[in-house]
Amino acid sequence: MSVINRLGLNLLHRLDPERAHGLALRALRSGLVPLPGRITSPRLACDVAGLRLDNPVGLAAGFDKNAEALGPLARAGFGMVELGAVTPRPQAGNPRPRLFRLPDDRAVINRFGFNNLGMEAAARRLAQRPKDAVIGLNLGANKDSDDRAEDFARVLAHCGRYLDFATVNVSSPNTEKLRDLQGGDALRALLSGVMEARDWLERPIPVFLKIAPDLDDAALGDIAEVAQSAQLAGIIATNTTLDRAGLTSAAKAEAGGLSGAPLFDKSTRVLARLSQLTNGTMPLIGVGGIATAEDAYAKIRAGASAVQLYSALVYEGLPLVPRIARGLERLLEADGHANVANAVGTQRDAWL
Numbered sequence: 294m295s296v297i298n299r300l301g302l303n304l305l306h307r308l309d310p311e312r313a314h315g316l317a318l319r320a321l322r323s324g325l326v327p328l329p330g331r332i333t334s335p336r337l338a339c340d341v342a343g344l345r346l347d348n349p350v351g352l353a354a355g356f357d358k359n360a361e362a363l364g365p366l367a368r369a370g371f372g373m374v375e376l377g378a379v380t381p382r383p384q385a386g387n388p389r390p391r392l393f394r395l396p397d398d399r400a401v402i403n404r405f406g407f408n409n410l411g412m413e414a415a416a417r418r419l420a421q422r423p424k425d426a427v428i429g430l431n432l433g434a435n436k437d438s439d440d441r442a443e444d445f446a447r448v449l450a451h452c453g454r455y456l457d458f459a460t461v462n463v464s465s466p467n468t469e470k471l472r473d474l475q476g477g478d479a480l481r482a483l484l485s486g487v488m489e490a491r492d493w494l495e496r497p498i499p500v501f502l503k504i505a506p507d508l509d510d511a512a513l514g515d516i517a518e519v520a521q522s523a524q525l526a527g528i529i530a531t532n533t534t535l536d537r538a539g540l541t542s543a544a545k546a547e548a549g550g551l552s553g554a555p556l557f558d559k560s561t562r563v564l565a566r567l568s569q570l571t572n573g574t575m576p577l578i579g580v581g582g583i584a585t586a587e588d589a590y591a592k593i594r595a596g597a598s599a600v601q602l603y604s605a606l607v608y609e610g611l612p613l614v615p616r617i618a619r620g621l622e623r624l625l626e627a628d629g630h631a632n633v634a635n636a637v638g639t640q641r642d643a644w645l
Contacts, residue, residue, distance in 0.1 A: 298610045310392040310401075310607075318357065321365040328368040329615045331425075337622050339372075339633040341598045342499040342526035342576045344427050344457060346372035348618045349633050350589060353580050353601035354378055354431035354460065354503075355403070359410045360418035367426035370614040372599065376415070377431030378462050381447045383411035384435055394607065395542035395553070399584065401604045403533070404549030407433045407465065412451045419455035429458035431503070432487070433465070442483040446490040453494045461487055464505040464532035466550045480516065484523040499526030506531035506559045506581065513563065517570035527576035529601070530567055531560040553604035557582025561595050565644035568596025573638050584609065586620025593621075593633060594640035 305313040320326050333347035340346070351373040357366060358377060366374045386408025393402045409415070415430070422428055432448045434441035449459050461484065484502070491497050502520055504513075520528055533550025540555060560581025567577055579597030583589050584605035592600045605613055630636045 295612065298612050302608070302610050306394070306396075309390070310394050311389065314392065318362050321362040324365070326365065326611060328365060328611070329370045330368050332370040332615050332618045333372075334622060336625050336630070336632055337372075337618060339599065341578070342458070342501075344373065344499060346427055346599060348372040348621070349593065349597075349599035350614060350618045350621065351375060351578070351599055351601040353603040354462070355405075356603050356606070358408065360415050360422075363418065363422050363426070363428065367423040367428075369611050370618055371426075372618075373427040373429060373457075373601075375429040375431055375458075375460060375601065376419075377409065377460075378407050378433030378465070379409050379412050379415045379430060379448055379452065380407050380433040380435045381412050381438075381444050381451075382435050383414070384408060391549070393544040393547045393549070395540060395544050395551075396608070397542040398540050398545070398553065398555055399605070399608055400540070400542070400551055400553030400555050401607055402544060402547045402549045402551050404466075404547070406436065409433070412448045415448075416452045416455065419452055422455055427457045428455075429460060429501075430456050431460045431462045433462055442479075442486055445483060446486040449487060449500075450490040450493065453491065453498060454496070456498055458499045458501060458526065459487075459491070460501045460503050460529060462503045462532070464503050466505070466533060466535055480519050481523065484519065484525065488523055488525075501525065501527050501529050501578065503529040503532055503580075504563070506534045506556065506563050507536065508563065510566065513566055514570055517567055517575075521571065521575060525575070527578060527598070528567055528571075529578040529580055530564040530597075531556075531581050534559060552581065553607075554582050554584060557588060561592060562644050564592060564597055565595040565641045568638055568641050569645060583617070584613070586617045586624055589617050589621050590624045590636070591640070593636050594638065595644045596638045596641050598634070598637055
C-alpha cells in the first residue's frame with residue numbers, strides 16, 4: 294500500500310464511518326483518487342450470464358447507493374459495478390449511527406435500511422452512465438410498502454433501460470421481514486413479477502438473486518430450484534450475516550449485517566453448496582470476505598464465475614482492486630488455467 298493511500302485511509306478512519314464514506318465518494322467525483330483504468334487480459338476476461346467482463350472482480354452493492362460516482366468507478370479496475378440498493382420512493386433508512394468498523398476483525402456492521410434517493414434520481418444519473426463499463430443495479434423495496442414484491446419490478450421497469458444487469462435483493466437483514474421473501478412460494482411470486490418486468494424491457498438484461506448466508510440446506514435447495522425454474526441469470530452468494538461468532542472488536546454487538554473477513558468461510562460454503570445444487574449450470578457470483586487475490590481465487594474454485602467485494606475497501610482503499618485482479622491472473626497462470634472459466638468449481642468439494 295502506498296504512503297499516500299495509507300495516509301488517506303488513516304484520515305478517514307478518524308471520522309465517523311458514514312461521514313468517511315461520503316467523503317470517499319466526494320473524493321472520487323472530484324478526481325482526487327488515482328485510478329488504474331480498465332484491467333484485462335485474455336486470461337482475466339470472462340463471460341458471466343452473457344456479460345462480457347474485463348476481469349471477474351466486481352464492486353458489490355452498497356458502496357455507491359445512488360449512482361453518484363459511475364464515471365470514476367468505471368475506471369477503478371472493476372470488471373463490473375453494482376449500484377444501489379434502490380427503492381421506488383426515496384427513504385432515509387434507519388437512524389444513525391448505522392455503520393460500524395470492526396478493525397480487529399477486518400469487518401463492518403451496517404444497518405442502513407435501504408437509505409437511498411429513489412428510482413427517479415437513480416434513473417437520471419444512470420442515463421449519463423459510461424458506456425464502456427458493466428453496470429448493474431441492486432433492486433430494493435420500501436420499508437413501508439404495501440407490496441414489496443411489486444417494488445422490485447417497479448424499480449427494474451423504471452431503470453432497466455440503462456442497466457447491464459439487475460439484482461433482486463431479498464437478503465438484507467436491515468428491513469423487517471424482507472428475508473421472509475427468500476421462502477419458496479414468496480420468492481417464486483416475487484421473481485415472476487420481476488421477470489415479467491424484465492421481459493418488457495426493450496433490451497432484456499440478466500437478473501440475479503442475492504441471498505443471505507444464514508440459510509439451512511433445505512432453504513438453499515428451495516432457492517436453487519426456484520432460481521432455475523424462474524430462469525434467473527444466476528445467484529449472488531452472499532449478503533451480510535447476523536452471525537457474531539468469534540468477533541473481538543468493540544462494536545461486535547451492534548445490530549445489523551456483518552460483512553468482511555469473518556464472513557468468508559460461511560459465504561464460501563454456501564457458494565459451494567449452491568454450485569453443487571445447480572450442478573454448475575447456473576453462474577454464481579461469490580461475495581463475502583474477499584480481501585486478497587487468494588480469497589478471490591478460492592471463491593472461483595469453490596464455484597463462482599465472478600466475485601464482488603466492498604468491505605475490504607474500508608481497510609485497503611481502491612488500490613486493492615488492481616492488486617486482486619493482477620494477483621488473480623498470476624494464480625490462474627500458475628495453475629495452468631488459460632481463463633477464469635477453467636478454474637470455476639475445481640476445488641468445490643473442499644468447501645462441502
